[in-house]
Amino acid sequence: MEPTVVTVEREGERHVARELASGTFLAPRPLASPPGVLRLALVGIRAGLLTGDALDLRVTVGPGARLELVEPAGLVAYDHRGGGATWSADVTLGEGARLCWGARPFVVSSGARVHRSMAAELAHGAAMLWRELLVLGRCGERGGALHSVTRASYDGDELLVEDLAFSAPEERDLPGILGGARFLGSVTHFGAGRPEDPADPYLTALAGPGALVRHLGPSAPPLESALDTAWDAWHECPQDPQPSERP
């Protein structure tokens, strides 16, 4: 299976997409971009994730460049009937680079077995705004097995390493882990130059430059609304003329 590759560089005041390679699952499509940022949509070109699927995404933003990734639709991992699937994103940000990525819901159906990984390496002065919503099960389902790993480093130092081992429902439903919540959503600002923090009870500074807002619960709407607030507070990529497009 082919990876989706996005490489963006800055040449003077212009942003240049050095490489836009469609992978097996996602195709990067340029959107109308205001000055100072390149906006790309990650368009799904194949249903997924089915058993044996491996979605691979590689994003590189060169020094001083700004990229905004927009996802028109979420992703569903279907019943893998004993198999499994993987989703992995590798992000590399050069000095002073910026990436805003409002990922859409990642739904793990009952019977699915997914390994998900997001690895981000930020050079000095870089920043990444990242939103994710993990959903265990479609409506009425308990949800399948999800193992979601996040690794972010800033200037060579580990900033956040997290292993959400939600494979066994009886374990993830323990008090203190998810306690029965089916939705887990986060907005994280990794790296330098964070705008003013949102007033959110679940805001925390990371162990380095960065901060995280996380909500979990039994339903999506209240959670999405809190994530919207954090996203808006920290979103610093130049705005789109139609802000309603933002996830």
Next chain:
Amino acid sequence: MTAGIGPLAALLLADGRLPVGAYVYSAGLEPAVAAGLTREEIPALLRARVRTVCVTEAAAAVLAAREAVARDPVDYGPLQRALAARTPVAPLREVGAALGRGVHRLALRLAPGHPAIAALDTAVLPGPPVLRPLRPVVTGALGAVLGLAEAELARTVVYDDLQAVASAALKLLPGDPLDSVAWVAQTASSVEEAVVEAVATSKPSDLPARSAPLIEQWALEHARTERRLFLA
């Protein structure tokens, strides 16, 4: 200098009467109770901790112990940073540093001038904010100096966490004190799994990072509460 006292060290470090300030710590029970946790759910909370935060802390202690004896000069910096990156919420890092300070005082008393203890300064992260050595790093360093075997050290760290919950339950959700002992005893097989995983960890970047999102949320709620018995 009390270096190399071996098996007695495990008993000393695991003893709730150890005067290093651990009585201020309910290992997350007080915020859990504030969020509605019942006495009947305490065994499940212990299972959650032993599979998540306890594994990370025990593995960090083991790596600190190896660093304490293996290298010259000793540098706990990479381990402290790895542990901080696996402790995403700030109040839990602050509590880890506060508890670390208590064990550090003990280490300075038991092994004054020992290079592995003096080297704990290398665990200070400049920040901002400055992060003083986290408890598992200090406990690991002290354990190594006292001659504690790795598995014993890991078991001590896990046990201390579970016992902190069980004994805080006597104040927060009073009931038969013998229950507290039974709860901890019931976790035996999970504790051994955590010990095996901790000892199998080879370097800071491999430090286990299984997080417990609700424990983290509760810690953030607790940090904002004015009425509380325990630091966390």
